[in-house]
Structure formats: C-alpha cells, structure tokens
Amino acid sequence: VIVDCHMHIFAPLSGTGGYDSVATHMGYLKxxxxxxxxxxxxxxxxxxxxxxxxxxxxxxxxxxxxxxxLDGEAYYVQQFSPSLQTMESSPEFVVAQMDHAGVDVSLxxxxxxxxxxxxxxxxAMEKHPGRFVGLLKVEEPRxxxxxxxxxxxxxxxxxxGGVFFQNGSFADREACPWADDATFDPLWSAVRRLGLxxxxxxxxxxxxxxxxxxRYPEINFMTLLPGGRFAREGQRRIPxxxxxxxxLPNILFEICPISYGFQFEYPYREMHHQIRPLYxxxxxxxxxxxSDMPNLERFCTYLQGIDFLRRHCEFIAREDMALxxxxxxxxxxxxxxx
Amino acid sequence: MIVDCHxxxxxxxxGASGYESVEQRMKVMQLVMKNAQPRRKRDGAIVVEPTxxxxxxxxxxxxxxxxxxxxKYGRYEWDKDGETxxxxxxxxxxxxxxxxxxxxxxxMEFTGVDVAVLQNDYLYGHLNEYFAEAIRRYPERYIGTIKxxxxxxxxxRQIAELHRCAELGFRAVFFQRASLRLAGCDARxxxxxxxxxxxxxxxxxxxxxxxxxxxxxxxxxNLAARYPDVPMLHTIPNWNFPREGIGRMPREGRVHLRQDxxxxxxxxxxxxxxxxxxxxALYDFPYTExxxxxxxxxxxxxxxxxxxxSDMPNLERWCTYLQGLNYLRYHWNFISEVDKRLxxxxxxxxxxxxxxxxxxxx
Numbered sequence: 001v002i003v004d005c006h007m008h009i010f011a012p013l014s015g016t017g018g019y020d021s022v023a024t025h026m027g028y029l030k031x032x033x034x035x036x037x038x039x040x041x042x043x044x045x046x047x048x049x050x051x052x053x054x055x056x057x058x059x060x061x062x063x064x065x066x067x068x069x070l071d072g073e074a075y076y077v078q079q080f081s082p083s084l085q086t087m088e089s090s091p092e093f094v095v096a097q098m099d100h101a102g103v104d105v106s107l108x109x110x111x112x113x114x115x116x117x118x119x120x121x122x123x124a125m126e127k128h129p130g131r132f133v134g135l136l137k138v139e140e141p142r143x144x145x146x147x148x149x150x151x152x153x154x155x156x157x158x159x160x161g162g163v164f165f166q167n168g169s170f171a172d173r174e175a176c177p178w179a180d181d182a183t184f185d186p187l188w189s190a191v192r193r194l195g196l197x198x199x200x201x202x203x204x205x206x207x208x209x210x211x212x213x214x215r216y217p218e219i220n221f222m223t224l225l226p227g228g229r230f231a232r233e234g235q236r237r238i239p240x241x242x243x244x245x246x247x248l249p250n251i252l253f254e255i256c257p258i259s260y261g262f263q264f265e266y267p268y269r270e271m272h273h274q275i276r277p278l279y280x281x282x283x284x285x286x287x288x289x290x291s292d293m294p295n296l297e298r299f300c301t302y303l304q305g306i307d308f309l310r311r312h313c314e315f316i317a318r319e320d321m322a323l324x325x326x327x328x329x330x331x332x333x334x335x336x337x338x
Numbered sequence: 339m340i341v342d343c344h345x346x347x348x349x350x351x352x353g354a355s356g357y358e359s360v361e362q363r364m365k366v367m368q369l370v371m372k373n374a375q376p377r378r379k380r381d382g383a384i385v386v387e388p389t390x391x392x393x394x395x396x397x398x399x400x401x402x403x404x405x406x407x408x409x410k411y412g413r414y415e416w417d418k419d420g421e422t423x424x425x426x427x428x429x430x431x432x433x434x435x436x437x438x439x440x441x442x443x444x445x446m447e448f449t450g451v452d453v454a455v456l457q458n459d460y461l462y463g464h465l466n467e468y469f470a471e472a473i474r475r476y477p478e479r480y481i482g483t484i485k486x487x488x489x490x491x492x493x494x495r496q497i498a499e500l501h502r503c504a505e506l507g508f509r510a511v512f513f514q515r516a517s518l519r520l521a522g523c524d525a526r527x528x529x530x531x532x533x534x535x536x537x538x539x540x541x542x543x544x545x546x547x548x549x550x551x552x553x554x555x556x557x558x559x560n561l562a563a564r565y566p567d568v569p570m571l572h573t574i575p576n577w578n579f580p581r582e583g584i585g586r587m588p589r590e591g592r593v594h595l596r597q598d599x600x601x602x603x604x605x606x607x608x609x610x611x612x613x614x615x616x617x618x619a620l621y622d623f624p625y626t627e628x629x630x631x632x633x634x635x636x637x638x639x640x641x642x643x644x645x646x647x648s649d650m651p652n653l654e655r656w657c658t659y660l661q662g663l664n665y666l667r668y669h670w671n672f673i674s675e676v677d678k679r680l681x682x683x684x685x686x687x688x689x690x691x692x693x694x695x696x697x698x699x700x
Contacts, residue, residue, distance in 0.1 A: 043447055063444040082444040083431035083654060096411035096430040099382050265664065266623055266657075297431060300658060307622065 002306070003329035005199075005222060005254050006290025007106035009094050009124055009132075010114040013060040013087040017115025028113050030058045033066060033077045034262070035298070040067075040074035050075070060087055064298075081297035089294050091124035095131055097293060101302040104326065105130065105335055107290070109199060110137040110164035122158050133333050135164035135199055140178070141171075143187045152190055161333050162197035167205075176208035192218050197332050199223070210245045217250055220332040222288065225253045230277045237277040246282035252328055253278065257308050258292040261299025267312035276315055284320025288329045339694060340663070341686035344573060344613050344647020345454035347442050347472055347480075348462040351435040352408030355463025363463070366520070368406040369398060370461060371414065371425060379415070379422040389418045408435050412655075429654035437651045439472035443479055445650060449659040452683070453478075453698040455647070455690075457547065457573065458485040458512040460520070466499070470506045478697030481690055483512040483547050489521035491535040500535070504542045509690055509700070510571075511539055515550035527551050528560040536565055545689055546570045555598040562605045569689045571645060574611045587631050594634035603635075603643050609685060610635070614665055615649035618656020624669035633672055641677025645686045 011017060017025040030052055037046040051070065058068045064080030064087070080087070098106060108121050121134035136155040138148050143165075152163070167173055178184045191198060197220040200209055206226065213221050231237040238246075245251055255275060260268040279287065291305040300308070310321060329335070349355055357363040372391040375384055387393075391400040404416040412428035412435070428435070446454060456469050469482040484503040486496040491513070500511065518525060525531060527548065539546055546568050551558050562570045588594050595603075602608055612632065617625040635644070648662045657665075667678060692698065 038447075063441055065444070078444075078448050081431065081658075082441060082448050083429070083433075083651070085433065085436075085441050088433075090433075093411055093430065093433055096413070099377075100412075100426055100430050102382075265668070266661065294431070297654075297658070300661070301429070301654065301656065304623065304657070311622065 001104045001326040001330050001335060002102060003288070003326040003333070003335065004098070004103050004106040004291050004293070005252075005288045005329050006256050006292045007094060007108055007132075008089055008111070008114060008292070008294065009091050009108055009120060010089050010117060011120060013114070018117055018119070019115060025115060026058050026060070028115075029060055029066060030055065030068075032113050033079050035077050035079050037075055037077055040076055046075065062087065078298070080295060083297060084294055091120075091128055091132065094124075094293065095128055097302050098131065101306060103302075103306070105330075105333075106132055107161070107199075107329065107333065108132055108134045109201070109290075110135045111201070112137075112166060112169065118155060118158075118160075121160070122155075125159050133161040133335075134159070135162045136160040136196075137164055138187070140166055140169035143178075144184050149186060149190050152187075152196075153194065156194040156196055160196070162199060163191055164199050164201060166201045167203035168201070173203070174205070176203060176205050179205075179208035179212040188212070188216050188219065192216055197222065206239070206241045206245055209251075210241055210248075213245060213248050213251050217248070220250050220252070222252045222254055222332070225255050225274070225278065225287070227259070227274060230274060232273070236281070238281055242278075243281065246278070246286050251286065252288045252332060253282075253286060254288050254290045255309060255324065256290045256292050257305045258296050258299065260308070261296070266300045266304050267308040269312060272313065272315070275313060279316060279320070284316065284323045285328060287324045288332075289325050339453065339683040339687055339692065339697075340451045341645070341683040341690075341692070342446070342451050342454040342648050342650070343571065343611055343645040343686050344649045345442065345456055345480075346459070346462060346649070346651065347437050347439050347456055347468070348465060349436055349438070349468060350408070351414075351462070353463070356465060356467075357463065364406045364408075365398060365401065367408075367414065367461065368401050368404075368416070369520075370516075371427075372401065374425045376416075376423040376425045379424055385423060389423050390416065410435065426655065428652060431654055432651055439476055439480070442650065443476055445659050446479065449663060451659075451663070453481060453686070453690075453692065455481045455510065455547075455686070456483060457549075457647075458483045459549065460485065460514060460517050466503055466508075469508070470503070473507050477507070477699050481510065481698050482506075482508040483510040484508045484544070485512055486535075487521070488513055488517040489523035489525075492531050492533065497535060497538050500538055500542065500544075504544060507700070508544070510545035510547050512547045512549065515554075526554055526557040528557040528564070536561065536568070540565050540568050544568070548572045555596075555602050558608075559598070559602040559605060562602070562608050566605075566607055569607050569609070571609045571611060571689065573647065574613055574616070587634055589630065595638055600638070603639050609643055609645050609689065611647045612644050612666065612681065613647045613649050614657065614662045615653050615655075617665075618653065623657045623661050624665040626669060629670060629672065632670075636673060636677070641673065641680040642685060644681045645689070646682050 016022050019025045039046055055068045055070055060066050064078055064082045064084040065076045066079050067076045116137055124132045125134055200221055200223040226242050260271045264270045293302055296305045354360050354363055368390050375386055378385055391402055404418045406416040409415040411430040412426050412432040413424040414427050415424045458465055464485055466485055472480050473482045486499050490496050617628045621627045650659055653662045
C-alpha cells in the first residue's frame with residue numbers, strides 16, 4: 001500500500017474557503033507565499049518587500065497565481081504550477097492524480113491558508129471510500145475549549161482520522177504552549193480517547209515536540225522531517241533531541257520532496273545527506289512519505305515525487321522502503337490493504 | 339531567445355472544434371486510439387483486449403459503439419459491457435481538457451520560454467480560427483501553423499485557406515501524413531498533384547511543418563530539393579530519432595546514420611525537431627538513455643540542423659515543462675553551449691526570421 005501523508009484538496013482559492021468572506025480568506029493568502037514575486041509585464045523578479053496593507057485587489061483566481069496591483073503595476077506569484085488553471089484541487093482531480101501515480105491512500109492535510117474544509121473532506125471520504133483520510137482542523141490557540149472539543153468529537157465521529165495542528169496559528173510561535181501547558185490537556189486527552197493521530201505542523205522546536213510525544217504515548221504523531229545540516233563526521237550525526245524523539249514509538253517523520261524542488265533538480269540526490277543519517281540512525285520504521293500535491297507540480301510530477309525516494313534513494317532497504325511509502329502510515333492510520 | 343517549436347493550444351477536447359459534429363470528432367479520436375491499452379476505471383487494471391474496435395475490421399467500420407468521450411483530468415473514457423475504461427491521453431493536471439492561450443502563455447513565463455510554434459494537429463481539432471485569435475492576442479508569443487485538408491491540398495479551396503491564414507499572420511503550414519491516410523489518400527508527400535499547393539507555400543514565404551513521414555524520407559528529400567526556398571521542419575515525436583529499418587543506431591563504423599536520412603538532413607532547408615515527450619514514456623528524467631540515439635546525428639550534422647520542441651501540455655504526463663527544457667540544456671552535455679543555443683532557439687529564430695527582443699513578431 002502506498003500512502004501519501006501530505007495531500008491537499010481545496011475548493012477554488014478565489015472563494016471563501018470556508019471562512020466568513022472572500023476577504024478573510026485572501027487575508028490568509030496575502031503575503032503568505034513561498035515563490036518569488038514577479039512583475040507581470042516583463043516577468044522581472046522583485047526583491048523589495050511588498051507593502052501588503054496597500055494591496056487592495058489581491059486575488060487567487062487562475063493559472064496557479066496570486067495576483068495584485070500596486071501603484072499601477074501588476075504583480076504575481078506563481079505559487080502553484082500554471083496547470084492549476086482554476087485554482088481548485090477537487091477530490092476527483094486528486095483521485096485521478098493518485099491513480100496516475102499509483103498511490104492508494106492520501107492523508108488530507110488541513111492548512112489554514114487553503115481554508116476550512118471539513119465538509120469537503122467529509123464528502124471526499126464518503127464519495128471515495130478508502131482513498132482519503134481527512135485531518136480535522138481545530139482553532140489551535142483555543143483548542144482546549146469546550147466548543148472546540150465538541151467539534152473534535154463530532155468530526156471524529158464522521159470518520160476523520162486525525163488532527164492537523166498548526167503551530168503557526170499561535171501569535172508567539174516560539175512558546176509552543178501546546179507541548180507543556182496543562183491548559184491543553186483536555187485537547188490531548190480527547191484526542192487520545194477518540195483514537196486520533198496528530199500531524200504537528202510548522203515548528204522545528206523538537207524539544208517541545210519531544211515532550212508532547214512522550215507525554216502521550218498512546219497518540220501517534222507525525223511531523224516534517226528535520227532539516228538543516230547534519231554532521232557528516234563522527235559516530236553520531238543527528239542532534240540528541242531528534243535522536244530521543246525518533247526513539248519514541250509514536251512519532252513518524254514525513255519525507256516531502258517539495259522542499260527539495262525549491263533548490264534542486266529531480267531526483268534530488270542533494271537531499272540524501274538529510275535523509276540518510278535519519279534513516280541510518282532511526283531506521284525505516286520512523287519515516288513516512290508525503291508529496292504536498294498539487295503544490296509539488298511546480299517542481300516535478302507526482303510520479304517523480306515518489307520516484308525520487310523509491311528509485312533513487314538506493315541506500316534504503318527494500319522492506320524499509322515499503323514501510324516508508326505506506327506501511328508505517330497504514331499502521332498509524334489503521335488502514336487495511338485494498 | 340528560447341523557441342519551443344512544438345506547442346499546443348486547444349479548446350475543450352470534447353467539442354467539435356472545427357469538425358462537423360462532436361460525434362464525428364470522437365469517432366476520429368476513437369479510431370486513432372483504437373489500439374491504446376486502456377485502464378479499467380474501477381480498479382486501474384491495464385486491459386489488453388480491444389475495447390474500442392472489434393479487433394478485425396479496419397477503419398471506422400470496425401469501431402464499437404462505446405460512447406467514446408473526453409472526460410476530465412486528461413482522460414478519454416468509454417463504456418463497454420458495463421465497464422468504464424479510460425486512457426490518460428494527457429496529464430491529470432489538464433483538469434478541464436483545455437489548453438487556452440492564457441494558460442499556455444503562463445506555462446511559457448514559468449519556464450522562461452520566449453516563443454512557441456503552435457502545431458496544428460488534427461487530433462486537437464481544426465484550429466485555424468482559434469490560432470488566429472491567439473496570435474492576435476499574443477503576437478510576441480505565438481507563431482501559428484495553418485491546417486488545411488491535406489488530401490485536397492491542391493484544390494482551390496485549400497489554397498484559398500492557405501492565403502487567408504497567411505494574411506492573418508500565420509507563418510507556417512502543418513502537413514500531416516496521418517491526415518492523408520485518414521482521408522483515404524495514399525499519396526506520398528512529394529506527389530506531383532500537390533505541386534500547386536507547395537508552389538503557394540513557397541510564394542507566401544511559409545515554413546513547412548511535416549509530421550509523420552517517417553517511412554518516406556526520400557520523398558521528403560525530393561520535396562525539399564524541389565522547394566529550396568521553403569524551410570522544412572520535420573517534427574519528431576516518433577518515440578525517438580529515426581532508426582527504423584536498422585533497429586538500432588550503430589555504434590561501430592565511420593557512418594552511423596541511414597543514407598536516406600543523411601541525404602535529407604544534408605539539404606540546407608531541412609531541420610529535425612528534438613522533443614522529450616518521446617523519451618518520457620520509457621525513461622526517467624533527464625533521459626540520458628537517449629543520448630546514444632541522438633549523438634550520431636549531432637556529431638554528423640552539428641547543432642544547426644535541429645530545433646527543440648516540448649509537445650506541451652502533453653509533456654506533463656512525464657515531466658514538467660522546465661524539465662523538458664533542462665534535460666537538453668543541462669544534461670546533454672555532449673552538445674556544445676553554442677549549439678545548445680542554436681537548438682533551443684537560434685535555428686528557429688533564423689527559420690522564422692525572428693528579431694532579438696521582438697519575440698514572435700514578424
């Protein structure tokens with residue numbers, strides 16, 4: 001079984017995205033991009049900061065672009081591949097992509113920038129049984145409050161498999177109160193009771209992650225593969241905190257090619273130095289794979305997004321590769337073979 | 339300047355698009371795809387037995403009534419015996435089976451391609467009007483090729499269409515072997531009956547795009563020799579460079595190319611297209627497996643006889659548009675930098691008389 005732990009479906013980004021208005025949704029998108037800003041008339045890359053408060057016509061309507069004008073000049077960011085012509089990633093589109101690439105199941109991440117899509121995710125799971133596992137979204141800073149917990153309970157009952165928990169939703173992104181603050185205990189207790197897994201997004205504070213994961217051994221967690229420079233010298237090559245975290249039985253690290261595509265060309269062998277020490281020290285049982293489709297198509301095809309790992313990380317043993325590409329996620333998500 | 343000599347724009351593939359009806363168009367597509375190995379929709383299984391025709395009767399008569407149609411996400415679909423089948427003719431990212439001029443211009447901007455030549459293959463429709471509008475809106479981006487009915491190319495009506503399109507700013511004519519055969523015409527490309535047509539192509543100063551004449555290189559050479567003022571470019575989405583009749587490219591000996599192809603390429607007004615689409619079906623990017631096939635051509639003729647084309651948006655089945663450029667630009671390093679510039683745009687700029695900084699403008 002091949003499980004993609006990082007998939008997105010979303011309604012046209014030009015709409016409300018499940019928020020109270022288009023303006024609210026655009027507020028989440030405006031200035032929140034990872035690709036360069038270009039001047040429309042000649043494609044020039046603009047490196048000066050954009051005065052976002054003065055941008056009043058920000059839109060996400062077509063061709064994978066965010067577009068706006070400022071002082072009479074039109075600009076855009078090619079945030080997605082141009083092939084995302086209508087800025088929509090419907091469940092049917094994603095199923096077609098999965099069929100084309102040979103992916104069995106996708107875990108639907110629920111990032112704030114795309115919107116709040118409980119209904120869409122629910123419909124996708126119902127219409128395509130066995131193909132999607134949805135992650136539900138809570139309002140993180142107040143996720144312990146009764147109405148949030150009630151939502152959690154309701155959505156778990158609808159078949160959502162886990163919680164997408166974004167550290168970026170907190171005003172202070174360094175504090176990580178969710179790790180230790182007893183205020184959040186009702187949330188994690190409910191998550192544990194409901195048998196949900198948790199995707200922790202947007203923090204590299206591995207100390208905080210370690211403390212939370214250790215406190216709740218019955219909850220399975222996922223987070224992005226640690227980055228940065230790993231030592232090439234010495235007997236031990238990854239930081240102690242990550243070693244400790246990786247030694248826990250209830251954490252998986254997601255290997256995702258999109259971050260490699262920014263800098264390198266497929267098959268991203270330049271990233272072996274990042275994957276290999278973690279694999280060699282933690283083993284194949286601690287890793288899982290995610291694509292970040294449809295974003296990924298900016299840099300490579302969906303199939304290449306698997307093959308960079310499957311065909312080109314020759315240092316990974318065959319049985320470990322099966323775990324990384326799906327076995328580990330299947331265990332965590334309670335999937336059975338189709 | 340980077341010029342993509344193999345580009346497509348098209349309206350919804352499920353429409354009539356210049357055919358008499360949607361039904362007629364779909365029949366043509368069904369015939370073309372009758373031997374495709376489809377997938378069964380319910381489980382993705384690859385099916386080998388014929389599902390589009392009876393397996394015995396050639397031509398339209400052998401086609402089955404299966405409601406052949408353009409679906410979504412790059413697929414053509416049909417139904418047979420209660421099962422739905424599909425073939426992924428395009429990448430899933432072609433969500434609405436449409437590649438409009440705005441979308442394809444965005445692809446060019448994203449990849450850094452300056453000019454694209456719009457090939458006018460009948461599989462996409464009869465698109466002279468659609469191309470004319472695109473050229474009008476994007477004069478710096480697109481070069482249009484004209485589609486006429488090849489089997490009737492010498493008739494006044496087709497020649498009139500040639501003139502009309504030339505006046506609209508088209509710069510080339512797209513002449514397909516498959517269109518001849520589909521119309522029941524078994525004439526060779528240099529058949530004297532087409533003389534009046536080629537005379538007008540020459541008089542109008544058009545470039546000739548030849549498609550699919552793989553087994554008649556001598557006839558292509560005859561035509562090219564007869565019309566030395568007409569630049570002739572043969573598209574090469576033929577699953578690799580021509581090696582039929584030999585079965586492989588010889589690695590031994592002093593001469594590596596077939597004599598008919600050597601004689602053809604030796605003509606000053608003939609170019610071959612290099613396109614990655616042919617490689618992606620077999621190999622993984624950056625397609626270095628194809629170097630032994632192309633290298634003998636390059637070593638014999640240098641960089642002046644080849645042009646690069648992508649076959650977008652089809653290409654995205656196998657790689658991104660940028661990869662479709664970079665395999666050649668960054669990985670086929672047996673080609674000199676000077677020659678890469680010629681192949682990626684310099685030769686096409688000369689063929690189409692493009693001025694630096696003016697894009698596709700005449």
